[in-house]
Every structure is written in structure tokens, then in C-alpha cells.
Amino acid sequence: MTRAELLERARTVAAEVTDPELPMLTLADLGVLREVEIDETGRVEVAITPTYSGCPAMATMRDDVIHRLMEAGFEEVRVRVALHPAWTTDWISPHGRAALAQAGISPPGPAPVRRGPVPLTLGPVRRRVACPRCGSTDVDLSSEFGSTACKAHYRCRTCLEPFDHVKEI
Structure with a gap:
């Protein structure tokens, strides 16, 4: 070979x-x-x-x-x-995003663009999240930490199902 x-x-x-x-x-x-x-x-x-x-x-x-x-x-x-450049959720492939949704995990939206220092914010993070089961955007954040540190836990108000969302990084 x-x-x-x-x-x-x-x-x-x-x-x-x-x-x-x-x-x-x-x-x-x-x-x-x-x-x-x-x-x-x-x-x-x-x-x-x-x-x-x-x-x-x-x-x-x-x-x-x-x-x-x-x-x-x-x-x-x-x-x-390899630490540079740092990983971002934008690197998840389209196939990977579809696999997450199929498994009941909300895939991340676009990663935030940061130039310069990262500001310290203590309030809740605002995300555009859709339920991976029914597609509704009427969701509640249950916990900033889901089954792993890189996921947040949500509940859909439409279908009432809980789900994880991969945090945008």
C-alpha cells in the first residue's frame, strides 16, 4: 500500500x-x-x-x-x-447537526462572533432554540447545564418534551 x-x-x-x-x-x-x-x-x-x-x-x-x-x-x-484555533460549534458538520436533531438534541445556532475581550455577563444567556421534536421555538430554559457541560437543558411548551441544546461556543 x-x-x-x-x-x-x-x-x-x-x-x-x-x-x-x-x-x-x-x-x-x-x-x-x-x-x-x-x-x-x-x-x-x-x-x-x-x-x-x-x-x-x-x-x-x-x-x-x-x-x-x-x-x-x-x-x-x-x-x-491542538488548541489553536479554538474549537467552535460552527465546526459541527451539517450531517452532525442533523444527527443531533434526530437524536432529540437541539443543534447549536451560529457561534457568537467576538472581537477583543469577552465580556462578563451574569444574566441568562439568550439563544434561539427550537425543539428538536416538534420544531417549536416556544421553549423554557430548565438548566444552563444539561447532561454535559456543553449542553443546556430546555423544555418545550408546545409538546412538553424536555431536551438538551448544544451551547453555541
């Missing part, structure tokens, strides 16, 4: 690894898979980016990428964390 074919195979395998907290998404769909390279010795190097500082899923993502690539026959695999 040529180096180009090995690289394509490594990229395909790494791209199919699922997120441990959102298993309906691959790391590629989530946008955390940054790079897959093979050096001259045949070692695979993968770069992943955390969705936010201190994300507890990073170690599991790393281990899953290493395991899957080694299972696919790559003998030496290294995963590094």
Missing part, C-alpha cells in the same frame, strides 16, 4: 471514531478531528481539539482513536491536542 493510501485509510478510520458523550456524532462530524498525518517512519499522528477547556471526554477520544487505528493495523499512533 502506498503512503498516500495508508494516509487515506488512517484518515477514514480516525474520522469514524464516535464522540463518547454524543455517540451519534463522529469526531469528524463534531469538528474536533483536526489532522491525520503519517510520518516517514509510518507513525500516525492525529490532532484533536477539545470542545471546551477541561473537556473530560478528551482522554476517551484519544484512547478510542489510538485503539481504532491500532485495530486497523497501524502499529504506532500518537494523538496530540
Whole structure:
């Protein structure tokens, strides 16, 4: 197999690894898979980016990428964390957004554009959220923290169903 074919195979395998907290998404769909390279010795190097500082899923993502690539026959695999540029919810693919909604999780809207310092705001965050089940925008924020720190928990006033919303970052 040529180096180009090995690289394509490594990229395909790494791209199919699922997120441990959102298993309906691959790391590629989530946008955390940054790079897959093979050096001259045949070692695979993968770069992943955390969705936010201190994300507890990073170690599991790393281990899953290493395991899957080694299972696919790559003998030496290294995963590094890439912090720049910082991940944003805008990196979630259209397929990933559809998978979130299909799983009953409201996908994020556009990420906020920030230039300069980030202002400290203590009031509730205003988001445009639609119920992933019925599409209604008549929703109430139940908790700023949902099943994971990167999600907020809402309740639809129309169909009365609770749901998580991926926070725009």
C-alpha cells in the first residue's frame, strides 16, 4: 500500500471514531478531528481539539482513536491536542447537526462572533432554540447545564418534551 493510501485509510478510520458523550456524532462530524498525518517512519499522528477547556471526554477520544487505528493495523499512533484555533460549534458538520436533531438534541445556532475581550455577563444567556421534536421555538430554559457541560437543558411548551441544546461556543 502506498503512503498516500495508508494516509487515506488512517484518515477514514480516525474520522469514524464516535464522540463518547454524543455517540451519534463522529469526531469528524463534531469538528474536533483536526489532522491525520503519517510520518516517514509510518507513525500516525492525529490532532484533536477539545470542545471546551477541561473537556473530560478528551482522554476517551484519544484512547478510542489510538485503539481504532491500532485495530486497523497501524502499529504506532500518537494523538496530540491542538488548541489553536479554538474549537467552535460552527465546526459541527451539517450531517452532525442533523444527527443531533434526530437524536432529540437541539443543534447549536451560529457561534457568537467576538472581537477583543469577552465580556462578563451574569444574566441568562439568550439563544434561539427550537425543539428538536416538534420544531417549536416556544421553549423554557430548565438548566444552563444539561447532561454535559456543553449542553443546556430546555423544555418545550408546545409538546412538553424536555431536551438538551448544544451551547453555541
